[in-house]
Amino acid sequence: xxxxxxxxxxxxxxxxxxxxxxxxxxxLERAGVLNIGLEGVMLCSAFFAFLTDSATHSPWLGLxxxxxxxxxxxxxxxxxxxxxxxxxxxxxxxxxxLSLGITGSLFAFAxxxxxxxxxxxxVPKNEAFLSLNPLMLLAAAAPLFAWILLTxxxxxxxxxxxxxxxxxxxxxxxxxxxTRLQASGFAAVxxxxxxxxxxxxxxxxxxxxxTAGIGFVVLAAVTFGRWSIAGTVFASLLIALxxxxxxxxxxxxTAIPYQLFDAxxxxxxxxxxxxxxxxxxxxxxxxxxxxxx
Amino acid sequence: MKxxxxxxxxxxxxxxxxxxxxxxSVSIAARGAFADSFAVHRTLVKSAPLALTAIxxxxxxxxxxxxIGGEGQLLMGALACALxxxxxxxxxxxxxxxxxxxxxxxxxxxxxxxxxxxxRGVNIVIGTILLNFIAMQIVSYAVRGPLQExxxxxxxxxxxxxxxxxxxxxxxxxxxxxxLFAPVLAVACSIWLFRTAQGFRxxxxxxxxxxxxxxxxxxxxxxxxxxxxSGAIIGLAGGIEFLGTTGYLYDGFSPGWGFLGIPVALLxxxxxxxxxASAFGFGAIIAGTKQLEAAGRxxxxxxxxxxxxxxxxxxxxxxxxxxxxRASSRIVEGxxx
Numbered sequence: 001x002x003x004x005x006x007x008x009x010x011x012x013x014x015x016x017x018x019x020x021x022x023x024x025x026x027x028l029e030r031a032g033v034l035n036i037g038l039e040g041v042m043l044c045s046a047f048f049a050f051l052t053d054s055a056t057h058s059p060w061l062g063l064x065x066x067x068x069x070x071x072x073x074x075x076x077x078x079x080x081x082x083x084x085x086x087x088x089x090x091x092x093x094x095x096x097x098l099s100l101g102i103t104g105s106l107f108a109f110a111x112x113x114x115x116x117x118x119x120x121x122x123v124p125k126n127e128a129f130l131s132l133n134p135l136m137l138l139a140a141a142a143p144l145f146a147w148i149l150l151t152x153x154x155x156x157x158x159x160x161x162x163x164x165x166x167x168x169x170x171x172x173x174x175x176x177x178x179t180r181l182q183a184s185g186f187a188a189v190x191x192x193x194x195x196x197x198x199x200x201x202x203x204x205x206x207x208x209x210x211t212a213g214i215g216f217v218v219l220a221a222v223t224f225g226r227w228s229i230a231g232t233v234f235a236s237l238l239i240a241l242x243x244x245x246x247x248x249x250x251x252x253x254t255a256i257p258y259q260l261f262d263a264x265x266x267x268x269x270x271x272x273x274x275x276x277x278x279x280x281x282x283x284x285x286x287x288x289x290x291x292x293x
Numbered sequence: 294m295k296x297x298x299x300x301x302x303x304x305x306x307x308x309x310x311x312x313x314x315x316x317x318s319v320s321i322a323a324r325g326a327f328a329d330s331f332a333v334h335r336t337l338v339k340s341a342p343l344a345l346t347a348i349x350x351x352x353x354x355x356x357x358x359x360x361i362g363g364e365g366q367l368l369m370g371a372l373a374c375a376l377x378x379x380x381x382x383x384x385x386x387x388x389x390x391x392x393x394x395x396x397x398x399x400x401x402x403x404x405x406x407x408x409x410x411x412x413r414g415v416n417i418v419i420g421t422i423l424l425n426f427i428a429m430q431i432v433s434y435a436v437r438g439p440l441q442e443x444x445x446x447x448x449x450x451x452x453x454x455x456x457x458x459x460x461x462x463x464x465x466x467x468x469x470x471x472x473l474f475a476p477v478l479a480v481a482c483s484i485w486l487f488r489t490a491q492g493f494r495x496x497x498x499x500x501x502x503x504x505x506x507x508x509x510x511x512x513x514x515x516x517x518x519x520x521x522x523s524g525a526i527i528g529l530a531g532g533i534e535f536l537g538t539t540g541y542l543y544d545g546f547s548p549g550w551g552f553l554g555i556p557v558a559l560l561x562x563x564x565x566x567x568x569x570a571s572a573f574g575f576g577a578i579i580a581g582t583k584q585l586e587a588a589g590r591x592x593x594x595x596x597x598x599x600x601x602x603x604x605x606x607x608x609x610x611x612x613x614x615x616x617x618x619r620a621s622s623r624i625v626e627g628x629x630x
Contacts, residue, residue, distance in 0.1 A: 036418060076605070080605065080608060080609070080612070084608075084609065084612035085612065085615075086608045086609075086611070086612050087608070089359050089361075089418055090555075090559060090604065090608060091605070091608065093361065093552075093555050093556075093604070094556070094600075094601045094604035094605045094608070095601065096552075096601070097552065097555075097556065097597045097598070097600050097601035097604065098597070098598055098601025098602060098605070099601070100594060100597045100598075100601075101594050101595055101596065101597030101598025101599065101600070101601055102598045103594075104592055104594025104595075104597065104598075105591065105592045105594050105595045105598060107592075108591075108592035108594070109592070208594060212426075213422070213423075213426045216419060216422045216423060216426075217423075219419050220419055220423065223416060223419065257434045257437075257438055259430040259431070259433045259434035259437075260430070260434070262430050262433070263426065263427050263430035263431075266423045266426040266427050266430075267427060269423055270409075270415075270420065270423045270424070270427070273409075273413075273415045273416070273419065273420065273423075274409060274413050274415060
């Protein structure tokens, strides 16, 4: 029983940032923008949440700072891919490099290279049961909000149109650029919360490059979920189960090399993509820049 | 053209401002990269893996395959060297066998992503990135498990004997003859991509696969070929690093060459010869940052920030260029009507 609870707790803990970030990313990809820089945005918000938390001893101020930093970084990246119609993969790679460099340098500058773990204040947790924390509510709220946004509102219809045929949306009098920027703003807030969660709720600390591929796993989850909110939630939970199993199997001290468990989230994401196969559900104009005539 | 010049002037201005504000740091970095033969050797040693990974990436990107998996392919190349040396340390042409093994391993690892893309439609960017993380875990396992050095005290593989390593013109520096692979492969790949029929077909598939299909060119075949060659070159980069600098494999073997090569390739104009030039520039930045780190002025991760910023600035210049092209073509259209 304890083991099941342990896996469940690990699964919830890692599933929360996955689901929050994936909700934002789904909305953004439905609007036609592939955010390869998600990893960098999450790392950036993780660092600034950590930095603010360590200065003010308030995880909530940390969360706010993390979200603000994510929005600022996404604003730069969106200016490139949406406004200037730059290549989305290249811009995303630049954002990842930039974020890795800036957070690594600032961390070394502010905390030195002592290798000592700097602990910060965590959000309140229910230690007695599954170490539940209030941010987990957002893991339920974010997909619900994204779903209503995408499927029940006029804006969502326009956004989905931007992902399928931006020319038509533009011809109907909507601004593709504006709609995509708004989607990007929502994705930024989600990525900011998810990134901050890593430092203020999960590890209570920061290490250079601590996201270690979570952003890319989220991208894989959106693809595996076939760009629907429900599918993405399912994919995120499945991958979170992979993380949960990793902690459990490590604790079991089996003869299987632990690196296999460390590779499990990436392997499960890759296998998920292989199973998803070629699907026609991808937004037709995903990663295609749009420049108004 | 005018606007483009403005952006190059802007880049120069930013560099000049950096010199004014961080004057002594910049001069430490510059001395670390160019001051004497030691510094130049340091720059060249860092340029070689940058150039080789960039050339490999260019081959794939020209064929429309966004290979972001350089890190994994490079690690697989180095791992193959460690494995072959462990299994057969006394082959007649051991060094050649190690290098061939590294190219084959890197190529095979890239082919996994290519086949997943062509057969199952797995996005090449995400596929290669996920394979990077898997490769890191494979290396982590190998250096603690089956390939660990005989005393089993440090997580690394057994060191190559000196006579198997590349020769060094000056034994006091790390510069090795393996760096010569970079210019040779740059020329070879330039000829292959821009002067042969197959290179043309690959570029056609990459720039307009519908036109390629209309010309009855098998797009998937050419995508697979360019990914395989791309991975082989990057794997070879890992083998050359292995035989040239360390001689053993460990967790931090690659400081991220596979990622660092991406801006090098783009700023080199996606041309192998251009990549050679931009690799030298970024090699100097890495060598300079190393010096700054030794002086306690910066962290080595600063290189990533510089690269990201350079990449963004470069794209901004390109965006301005294309938008001015669009504007001028609109003028032409207008005059026609």
